Amino acid sequence: MKRILLWCFTGLVLAALGIVMLSSSSDLLPGRRWDPEVVLGPGLADRTKEHFLLRAVEESGAINLVSAIYLGYRAFDTLGETIVLVLSVAGVLLVSGARQ
Amino acid sequence: MKESTIVDLVSRKLVPYILLFGLYLISYGHLSPGGGFQGGVVLSSAVLLLCLARGVNATRLLFTSRTVGVLEIAAFTLFLVMAAAGMAVGVSFLGNFLPVGRIGEVPSAGFILFLNLVIGLEVGAGITLICFALLKED
Numbered sequence: 001m002k003r004i005l006l007w008c009f010t011g012l013v014l015a016a017l018g019i020v021m022l023s024s025s026s027d028l029l030p031g032r033r034w035d036p037e038v039v040l041g042p043g044l045a046d047r048t049k050e051h052f053l054l055r056a057v058e059e060s061g062a063i064n065l066v067s068a069i070y071l072g073y074r075a076f077d078t079l080g081e082t083i084v085l086v087l088s089v090a091g092v093l094l095v096s097g098a099r100q
Numbered sequence: 101m102k103e104s105t106i107v108d109l110v111s112r113k114l115v116p117y118i119l120l121f122g123l124y125l126i127s128y129g130h131l132s133p134g135g136g137f138q139g140g141v142v143l144s145s146a147v148l149l150l151c152l153a154r155g156v157n158a159t160r161l162l163f164t165s166r167t168v169g170v171l172e173i174a175a176f177t178l179f180l181v182m183a184a185a186g187m188a189v190g191v192s193f194l195g196n197f198l199p200v201g202r203i204g205e206v207p208s209a210g211f212i213l214f215l216n217l218v219i220g221l222e223v224g225a226g227i228t229l230i231c232f233a234l235l236k237e238d
Contacts, residue, residue: 017184020187021184021193057203058203060196060200060209060212061130061200061201061203061208061209061210061212062130062131062208062209062212063130063131063132063203063204064129064130064131064132064133064134064135066133066135067129067130067135067209067212067216068130068209068212070135071130071135071136071211071212071215071216072196072211072212075183075194075211075215076193076194078215078219079179079180079183079194081137082176082179082219082222082223085222085223085226086172086173086176086222086226088226088230089172089226089229089230092229092230092233092234093229093233096233096234
């Protein structure tokens with residue numbers, strides 16, 4: 001019983017954190033259409049490439065543009081990757097029965 | 101199992117340099133090819149080399165699974181805390197609020213260097229834990 005309550009509490013905290021995270025970047029809120037071609041104009045791919053090539057170094061401070069993108073512009077994606085890694089480690093430990 | 105002197109000696113000489121190379125990959129991730137994921141895997145490959153050459157049980161005395169597990173979770177928590185700290189400071193979630201510094205030097209690029217360090221520790225500890233779980237000595 002106590003354990004179930006603990007899990008519910010954890011779930012609630014995580015859900016609240018998720019809502020705060022989503023609402024902190026307003027484009028992800030539901031009910032708000034995000035059409036890049038309309039908002040930013042045509043030729044988006046070329047202009048994105050140009051932006052990264054010309055300004056990414058001074059904006060992020062990293063010479064390695066791959067790092068600048070996956071830890072700067074797309075750090076959310078990296079957060080998901082680390083979560084996947086933590087979960088896979090937990091899964092391997094659980095399946096192999098290697099408890100402390 | 102028959103012990104080989106060559107494998108024993110070479111692996112023990114090689115492990116510190118592999119660890120150093122992993123740390124180099126992590127800390128230069130924003131300047132040259134490399135970064136947290138790659139450097140972390142190199143770090144754990146040093147531990148794996150020790151496991152294969154000296155045996156898992158001997159290695160686990162040096163890198164206890166408790167230490168490695170705590171390191172893994174601590175690095176991940178630090179990632180989340182610093183990501184959420186961006187909201188508290190005033191930029192977005194995972195926004196760069198640290199000073200960028202002079203471009204091209206090792207302590208530069210604020211948040212990116214920090215994220216590289218944290219991810220490197222986390223990946224290294226995670227892969228090491230997986231290796232510990234999968235390798236068992238009779």
